[in-house]
Amino acid sequence: MKVDARSTNATLQAPGTLRAIILHGEDAGLIRERATTAAKAVCPDLQDPFRVAILGREDHDRLEEETTALALTGGRRVVWLREAGDSVLAALQRSLTRSSDTLIIMEAPGLASRSRLRVFAEKDRQCGVIGCYPEEGRALEAAIRQMLSAQEVGIDPDALGWMVERAGPDRAATRSEVEKLALFAGRGGRLGLEDVRACVGDAAGVSLEDAAFAAMAGDRRGADAAAERALTTDGSSPIALTRVLLSHIHRLRRARLAMDGGASRADAMRQLRPPVFFKRTDSFGQAMTIxxxxxxxxxxxxxxxLELACKQTGSPDIVLCLRHVARLCAQAQQMRRRH
Incomplete structure (x- = not known):
């Protein structure tokens, strides 16, 4: 059966009578984190060889054998499959017919909605199917707060907003940054904006954002300098620049559509998740207007x-990116003159 987002944490922390949990989606880090949570709910010591069996792709044929094995030290067992796919469906079906309380956990990144494994598991009440996709906006804010709270660390709203804007799509990478921040703050500590900026150290990401904000606001000098710094000094790739530009443009368009619908400029920006970093609101507001x-x-x-062009073999991708940034600046300046 499908497990909805509201029930996910409760299901992972207390699998109950579920015989199998299938974790699929695009966020491999979140899949691994949730698999670990479910496994620890059954066996807190994941190093216990009598109660935990971790099976890689080459060991999938041992699923039935491990499912029916007894825990010599007592307690419920966990069989944890990685890189699961349709090839394990038959073994899973046979395992579910056996008398056993073993919890089967399957990591299945990229499992298609029409895959035989997923279709079967979504209909079987012995199975819990959980989607794991990159979090954003309020969901990502809540996740970061929860991670820090577990370490008894607080964070200021502006610091959280800054971090959410720069968080990548992989939960494992986000957790790594949060753990670094928690270590910096110490138990009972609190993180401010300067603390987060110093610890996360996303210089290349900041340069890319500087380029995107400046370009859309028509600041040619600032956009050129930031883009060149990101691509030639900070080591960012042209593809990374195109994606930061695209994300910024989409956020501008959502806010512009809200403003066209009657919202004030300030209200349109406040509706965005994550919110616009307070030091960038002027630049964002200018671009929204023009x-x-x-x-x-x-x-x-x-x-x-542009992104497609940059992916062509032998393309002068850096030149293409700098030319595109210049073109956006020119368009912004032209539209500004019309206002």
Whole structure:
């Protein structure tokens, strides 16, 4: 059966009578984290060889054998499969017909919605199927707060907003950054904006964002300097720049559409999740005012075309990116003159 987002944490922390949990989706780090949570709910010591069996792709044929094995020291067992796919369906079906309380946990990143394993598990009440996708906005804010709270560490709202804006799509990478921050703050500590900026150290990411914000606001000098710094000094890839640009353009368009619908500029920005970092609100607001929703859609399409061009073998990707940044600046300056 499918496990909805509201029930996910409760299911992982207390699997109850479930015989199998299938974790699928795009966020491999979140899949691994949730698999670990479910396994520890059954056996807190994951190093216990009598109660925990971890099976890689080459060991999938041992699923039935491990499912029916007895825990010599007592307690419920865990059989944890990694890189699971349709090839394990038959073994899972046979295992579920056996008398056993073993919990089967399957990591299945990229499992398609029409896969035979997923279709079967979503219909079987002995199975819990949980999607693991990159978190954003309020969900990501809550996740970071929860991680820090577990270490008895607090964080200021502006510091949290800054971190959410820069968090990547992988939960494992986010947790690594949070653990670094928790170690810096110490138990009972509190993190401010400067603490987070000093610890996370995302210089390349900041340069990319500087380029995106400056370009869309029509600041040619700032955009050129930030883009060149990101691509030639900080080591960012042209693809990374195109994706930061595209993300920024999409956020501008959402805010612009809200403003076209009657919201004030400030209210339109406040509706965005994550919120616009307070030191960038002026630049974001300027871009919202000068770009129309249709112009932003066209800019997004051109940026997507740029990403495809950068992926062509032998393409002068850095030159293409710098030229695109200059073109966006020119368009912003032209539209600003019309206002």
């Amino acid at each position: 770009w129309s929703a249709s112009a932003l859609l066209h800019a997004a399409e051109e940026t997507q075309a």
